[in-house]
Each structure stands twice: as structure tokens, then as C-alpha cells.
Amino acid sequence: MNLPIMVSIFVLTLFSFGGMIMGSCDIKLESSLIKNLLEMVLKKDSDKGCMLASGKKTPAFSAVLTHKQSASANDVIKFNKVFTNKGKGYNPSTGIFTAPVAGVYQFSSVLMSDKGQYLIASLWHNATRVSSVHIKTQAYQTGALSTVLDLQKGDQIAVKSYGSYKVYSDNLNYCSFSGFVISH
Known part of the structure; x- marks a missing residue:
């Protein structure tokens, strides 16, 4: 299975089970945590350091x-x-x-x-x-x-x-x- 399909399945799984994973957190918090997690997964480049959501390196x-x-x-x-x-x-x-x-x-x-x-x-x-x-x-x-x-x-x-x-x-x-x- 290629990476884009695996990431899509992962995202759908997180959204499907978001309530169970996040417990009593509100939907806004759930969305921001999932968004942050996805950004970390998709922006990571070990040769260049972690990339923040803005695309800048973490100093x-x-x-x-x-x-x-x-x-x-x-x-x-x-x-x-x-x-x-x-x-x-x-x-x-x-x-x-x-x-x-x-x-x-x-x-x-x-x-x-x-x-x-x-x-x-x-x-x-x-x-x-x-x-x-x-x-x-x-x-x-x-x-x-x-x-x-x-x-x-x-x-x-x-x-x-x-x-x-x-x-x-x-x-x-x-x-x-x-x-x-x-x-x-």
C-alpha cells in the first residue's frame, strides 16, 4: 500500500474514533489536535529538522x-x-x-x-x-x-x-x- 492511501486511512480512522480517543474534549480541540498530528506526520523531514505548520524550521x-x-x-x-x-x-x-x-x-x-x-x-x-x-x-x-x-x-x-x-x-x-x- 502506498503512503498517500495509508495516510488517508489513518486520517479517516482518527476522525471515526475521534470521540473515543479524545474523551471529553470539545470538537474544536479535537480538530486542532488531529490537524497538528497530521501536519507533523506530513511535514517531518529528518535531514532538515521538524517543519512547523508555517513551513519554517524549528529553531x-x-x-x-x-x-x-x-x-x-x-x-x-x-x-x-x-x-x-x-x-x-x-x-x-x-x-x-x-x-x-x-x-x-x-x-x-x-x-x-x-x-x-x-x-x-x-x-x-x-x-x-x-x-x-x-x-x-x-x-x-x-x-x-x-x-x-x-x-x-x-x-x-x-x-x-x-x-x-x-x-x-x-x-x-x-x-x-x-x-x-x-x-x-
Whole structure:
């Protein structure tokens, strides 16, 4: 049986048993869930990432720092090793993520202070400091930043040093920066 016939049978089955599958959900919710499911089935392209209903790629990135980095006040911390960069929004040369599409995004970062030293860093949305982390112990110590932001296309997100500090990392990838679109 070819794919279009199988998809048609699947769709008819979902509509036929929609009430049983969805329980007490209203018809509008049932229709939107079935529509979303069909769009995911029909738009999936593993080589190009998941495609949203609008046909755009789902932006997502994850990068780590693989070495110590000295930073002055307001310097961007550049996470140099990129594992994922769907939508090409993250630039490891600058350390900045530029939103390729408008939407609600989730961002997180983990940082490690150098042994016995302070480290204060912040996550920035364009020119606005969103959240900060202050790390100080006698040993190496990690701290984390996490937030959800409503971005416009072209908005920039970066992790910046608050002052002159050393960010510690090595080939075990103690420091990371990642984000992805939740919806748009």
C-alpha cells in the first residue's frame, strides 16, 4: 500500500474514533489536535529538522565551551563547540543567538567558575539583562540560568560576563548554552 492511501486511512480512522480517543474534549480541540498530528506526520523531514505548520524550521541550538575563557565586563561568553544549530540562529564566533523566527523560546546556560574565584554572568535579551548567576566557592562551582522569552525575528540572546572573570571549562564541557522555540 502506498503512503498517500495509508495516510488517508489513518486520517479517516482518527476522525471515526475521534470521540473515543479524545474523551471529553470539545470538537474544536479535537480538530486542532488531529490537524497538528497530521501536519507533523506530513511535514517531518529528518535531514532538515521538524517543519512547523508555517513551513519554517524549528529553531534549536546547543553549544558548549571547551576551554577556559577570560572575560571583561559585558563580554559575551563564546560557546565554541556546537552540537545542534537548527535554523542557524547561534553563531559560535560571536556567542550570540539571533532569533530566525518570532516566537516563545526557552534558553538555559550552565557556567563554571575557576577554582576559588568569583563568576557573575547574565543572560541578555538585546540590551536587557534578563537573569544573572553569582558563583563563589573555594573550589570549582557551577551555576545555571534559565528563562522563557517572547522574541521577535532578529532579537539577540547572549550570556555576558558582569565583570573581569574567568569561565572555567575543558574537554568535559562544563559550560553550555542552549535554546529552542516553544511556539510561534
